[in-house]
Amino acid sequence: MSRAMETSRTVTRRPDFTARALVPLGLFFGLALVFPFLPLGTRAEYLLQIAFFTLVAAILALSWDILARSGQVSLAHAAFYGLGAYGFALLGKVMPWFAAMPLAALIAGLVSLILGAVTLRLSGMYFAIATLAFTEVVRTIIQNLPESVAGGANGLLVPALLGGNARAQYFLAFGVLLFTALVSLAIRRSRLHHAFAAIRQGEETARVLGVSVVRYKLAAFFISSFLAALGGVLFAGKTFFINPLETFSLANSIAPLTTSIFGGLYTTLGPMLGATVLRVAEELLHNSVKNGYLVVYGLVLMLTILWLPRGLMGLLRRGKHGGEL
Amino acid sequence: MTAVSFQPSVASQQEVVLRADGLSKRFGGLLAVQNVTFTQYSGEILAVIGPNGAGKTTLLNLLSGVYRPTAGRLHLLGRDVTGESMEARCHAGLGRAFQIVRPFPEMTVHENVTVGALFGKAGVSLPEARERAYDLLERTGLAAHAEKAAHELTLLQDKRLEVARALATQPRVLLLDEVMAGLRPAEAQEAVQLVRSVQGSGVSVLFIEHIMPVVRDLADRVVVMDQGQVLAEGTYREVTANPQVVAAYLGTEEGLHA
Amino acid sequence: MELFFQTLLNGLLQSGLYALVASGLALAVGVVGIVNFAHGEFLMIGAFLAWGASAYLGVDPLLSLPLVAVAVFAVGALTYRVSIRHVLLAPELNQMLLTFGLGILLQNLALMLLGGNTRTVTTPYQGSSLSLGDLSVGGPKMIAFGLAVVILAGLYAVLYRTNLGRQMRAVAQNRRGSQLIGIDVDRVYLIAFGVSCGLAAVAGVLVATLLFASPTVGLVFALKAFAIIVMAGLGNLTGVLWASVVLGVSEALVQTYVPGGGGWSDAVFFLLIFATLVFRSFRGAR
Known part of the structure; x- marks a missing residue:
């Protein structure tokens, strides 16, 4: 019998991944590293600023993707981004930035565990709406705290990061993105990757196979929110000023989601590529129209869902399965 | 806890691996499983049969922890697991393959099995899990398909994957929910061999089955259920000779196609 | 006591508008099986159309309302044809993200074309008010509530009394079965989605007269x-009505009785969604 033949055949063991998959990532970071030193001419300052916000967008998208890998499609990213921003605004007044930054992120991470715990059994649109509602609750609370605490609806001044030195801020953002990418790669190479993927593709089956779903879902929340909050710190420290309406806006939850989906879900490079393309597109459009430049996110999201299910990464790796980093 | 678990397992054949004491499950007004008691010994293949709606799948869901019983206790390897989660039961040595195959669709066949190997028992490293998964694919005849996407498999291959993945968790007891369903006779024969080889590796098997020849070929002992209750228990020959069992089957349209 | 009844009345009137928006959404969710995250944008289109008709053509919103409803029905039907239809079989995630x-x-197109300013509609009945004993009600609020009641009554009459309505409810309950008994499911979807958007637009017209566009x-x-639809249970069309009243009245109570009410009422409302979802999920657990 032919199947009996199969039974005796042995498998060629393939490595989980090869170092070659790291080359595009290396290229991305190489380019990002030399960018400030390029002869950018008279608009150098403006371009460096766009590059800075591109890095922040990439941090947010990649951190959102890490949570999505565990099947939790969140609309609460703005909440953790905002908690990072507000945490830094308040803590930065009483301690040096390098202490305020991780502490603000830690607080956001811990708050995310609360959200994670109560939404454990929710999925799909219920999960999306619950996370959206959570963001609004956080925003309303911050907005209604006494003005002396968090500035109320008017907002809050933020201590400038690194004395407002644009180039230093850029490299700090570069460092945070590099850290985020390393975390993402570390997850990809660890048991977390298998747990996340299993939960996403069949939660009950994962449990039958012994995956401690609660623990891994919460871990995804913590890691994702911690990193998102670091992005929030960078944003707040760059703009000197934050207010609840903009910081916790739905747009800040949708942008990372769109960026990841457009770039390529569940990959490290995809969200970073997506951020680069979308940020540049947004900026170009912003230069010609004052309002509504976020239209690119709506358009890109629709077109991606209808015609590009695996995003940019799907274009780059047409027809290949698995082994993506 | 029972005395059984404290006895040294002199005769491993007599070690109790699974014991249900009066398991019941009520859904609203419906008593789907009622006071079910049975014992499974180490190395044994136990079949649960019964007409449609007899409560077999509900029983399996009670055993694997999908449902909590309304009453009764469940012991696995001498340990009371009645209140424990699915993942805890898996760690304690209970594996399960589903009737409707549930591969992780975006993973390769090998990755599917790796998940079972990695999380089924504490302290398995990722390289070990990957290696064990490859071994299992060889044992279950899936070696040639290791790097395929799970959704590219045929039904029989999917069932093999389902079993391989459950075995990867290193169970002492494996629950199989109608693995033969939808297979052609030749394929079913291969599946029977697969279950035999599972038993050969020291795993006790509890399976639900509709196809009586398969039950006859595989089962050491048979538990017959009807209307949520245990109707009879014994060897295949004994239960099929039991007039109550025959009556229960005749009462339905299927009859005993033995 | 008077304050209490005034609060109840305000909440009740507000709930008419909520029920209009929510029953449209429930139609999309229940019949088409699509959770339409763009529902609010169809409302926005309705509000702007009413404003445009009033500002440029001098047509009162109450007169332009039927035309707006038909126009946005068409927009919704078109949207169904070119986008929604293609993801009906896709994973829920994709449907959600598409909408x-x-x-x-839609929101950003509106921003681009019309800017971010709010546009108010002036009507002759704007400042009017009605007294019921000791209680008083703004004219536009009363009109909006009355219209909402009439339209909802019409909707439920269609759903429960006409052939089309029966088909919609049949599809909502069992898609495959409806196909088998010869219902043109695609057509029902198209109409249901169009009506859903039309209802949002009607609500939008009322919002334009009450607030702004x-x-x-x-x-x-x-x-x-x-x-509201989460409270009512997904796709439960009749539950929508009482859930709207619960939301409208509880919001009004918070606004009246919680210090600094205006600001906190939003938080209370979101907490309510959050709590409902979480409670349901844990109660539903085995």
Whole structure:
């Protein structure tokens, strides 16, 4: 019998991944590293600023993707981004930035565990709406705290990061993105990757196979929110000023989601590529129209869902399965 | 806890691996499983049969922890697991393959099995899990398909994957929910061999089955259920000779196609 | 005591509008099986159409209402044809994200074309008010409530008394079965989605007379509609009515009785959605 033949055949063991998959990532970071030193001419300052916000967008998208890998499609990213921003605004007044930054992120991470715990059994649109509602609750609370605490609806001044030195801020953002990418790669190479993927593709089956779903879902929340909050710190420290309406806006939850989906879900490079393309597109459009430049996110999201299910990464790796980093 | 678990397992054949004491499950007004008691010994293949709606799948869901019983206790390897989660039961040595195959669709066949190997028992490293998964694919005849996407498999291959993945968790007891369903006779024969080889590796098997020849070929002992209750228990020959069992089957349209 | 009854009345009147928005959304969810995150944007389109008709043509919103409803029905039907239809069999995530994209697209197009300012509609009955004993009600609020009741009555009459309505409910209950008994499911979907958008637009017209038209006016109503259908149970069309009343009245109570009410009422409302969702999920657990 032919199947009996199969039974005796042995498998060629393939490595989980090869170092070659790291080359595009290396290229991305190489380019990002030399960018400030390029002869950018008279608009150098403006371009460096766009590059800075591109890095922040990439941090947010990649951190959102890490949570999505565990099947939790969140609309609460703005909440953790905002908690990072507000945490830094308040803590930065009483301690040096390098202490305020991780502490603000830690607080956001811990708050995310609360959200994670109560939404454990929710999925799909219920999960999306619950996370959206959570963001609004956080925003309303911050907005209604006494003005002396968090500035109320008017907002809050933020201590400038690194004395407002644009180039230093850029490299700090570069460092945070590099850290985020390393975390993402570390997850990809660890048991977390298998747990996340299993939960996403069949939660009950994962449990039958012994995956401690609660623990891994919460871990995804913590890691994702911690990193998102670091992005929030960078944003707040760059703009000197934050207010609840903009910081916790739905747009800040949708942008990372769109960026990841457009770039390529569940990959490290995809969200970073997506951020680069979308940020540049947004900026170009912003230069010609004052309002509504976020239209690119709506358009890109629709077109991606209808015609590009695996995003940019799907274009780059047409027809290949698995082994993506 | 029972005395059984404290006895040294002199005769491993007599070690109790699974014991249900009066398991019941009520859904609203419906008593789907009622006071079910049975014992499974180490190395044994136990079949649960019964007409449609007899409560077999509900029983399996009670055993694997999908449902909590309304009453009764469940012991696995001498340990009371009645209140424990699915993942805890898996760690304690209970594996399960589903009737409707549930591969992780975006993973390769090998990755599917790796998940079972990695999380089924504490302290398995990722390289070990990957290696064990490859071994299992060889044992279950899936070696040639290791790097395929799970959704590219045929039904029989999917069932093999389902079993391989459950075995990867290193169970002492494996629950199989109608693995033969939808297979052609030749394929079913291969599946029977697969279950035999599972038993050969020291795993006790509890399976639900509709196809009586398969039950006859595989089962050491048979538990017959009807209307949520245990109707009879014994060897295949004994239960099929039991007039109550025959009556229960005749009462339905299927009859005993033995 | 008078304050209490005034509060109850305000809440009740507000709930008419909520029910209008939510029953449209429930139609999309229940019949088509699509959770339309762009529902608020169809409301926004309705509000702007009413404003445009009033500002440029001098047509009273109450007169332009039927035309707006038909126009947005057509927009909704078109949207179904070119986008929604293609993801009906796709994973829920893709459906959700598609309508999300649509919402962002519509909202930003409005921003681009009309700017972010709020536009108010002037009507002759704007400042009028009605007294019921000791209680008083603003004219536009009363009109909006009355219209909402009439339209909802019409909707439920269609759903329960006509052939089309029976088909819709049949599809909502069992898609495959409906196909087998010869219902043109695709056509039912198209109509249901169109009607859903039309209902949002009608609500938008009323919002324009009560508040204003702006590109972002729809979001908060859509969120409240989500809260309502979640409370009612997904796709439960009759549950929508009482859930709307619960939301409207509890909001009014918070505004009246919680210190600094205006600011906190939003938080209370979101907490309500959140709590409902979480409670349901844990009660549903085995």
